[in-house]
Amino acid sequence: MKYLIFSLLFCLPCTGAFATDGEITAQVVFENLTQRDLRSGTFTIIGANTSIEVNDANPFNITLPGKGKYEFLFSSEHFVALLSYPKKITPKNNLIKIQLLAKYNSNKLTVAAQNGYIENRIADGNLNFVLHGMDATVPREYLELKRKYGVGLVKENCAIDPVSMKAAKEHNKRLSQYLDQKYGSTWSEGLTEKPFGL
Structure with missing residues (x-):
């Protein structure tokens, strides 16, 4: 009986470590490195054919089908976006960071400017x-x-x-x-x- 209780106490905590195949919530955050406000853009989960329209730089959450490797894309008319995220998204490692940089500024002179x-x-x-x-x-x-x-x-x-x-x-x-x-x-x-x- 003593061995049965000991075995149950030892095995029960281990059973939850492998049960992480459910949905995962990931957080998307922005770091705007420009003076311009983000007014529009599209966040895309490649492979899942999912696009989310974004109208500001406030953080938001996305739901992924489970842990694994994902690719993301952010596009905007006025910004170049640098994305950083974990190689494998898990419940504990789930932050997607988007840095917004200034896109080519059309008010710059070209070499041919008169x-x-x-x-x-x-x-x-x-x-x-x-x-x-x-x-x-x-x-x-x-x-x-x-x-x-x-x-x-x-x-x-x-x-x-x-x-x-x-x-x-x-x-x-x-x-x-x-x-x-x-x-x-x-x-x-x-x-x-x-x-x-x-």
């Missing part, structure tokens, strides 16, 4: 070099550059996708070419932080 277009943007006061960094503070020398030449600096987040990086380099290169043509190299004297890509 000088007249650049001059109009300077006259409007909305033409800046792009610099990626950890903080949003603009160095004093760029405030002086804005006062003298009409071109300032905007800092974007440090995490960038390849498309945004290429666009920022092209933008800064074209703006630098324009300033070199108009003022020579004197405009860049005293800049301790060079614009991204130069």
Whole structure:
């Protein structure tokens, strides 16, 4: 009798460890690394043919059929999304994190931008070099550059996708070419932080 009670006490706690084949709730959270609010996007569970329309960056839960390997996708018109999630979703390891990055910014200059277009943007006061960094503070020398030449600096987040990086380099290169043509190299004297890509 003593052995039977001991055996039951030993075996009962072990039976629940293998019974995890039921539905699993996973949490989806956003980390917005831009200044823009998320207004629309689509979260997709690949393989399950399930799509969820998302209208804000509030966390939400999804129900999966059981533990296992899943693939997820998030798409939005205004963001590049980086997803991180466990290789295998389980009841204890079930967090899906979506980092939102700025998509290619169409207000950046292309290499083919004409000088007249650049001059109009300077006259409007909305033409800046792009610099990626950890903080949003603009160095004093760029405030002086804005006062003298009409071109300032905007800092974007440090995490960038390849498309945004290429666009920022092209933008800064074209703006630098324009300033070199108009003022020579004197405009860049005293800049301790060079614009991204130069």
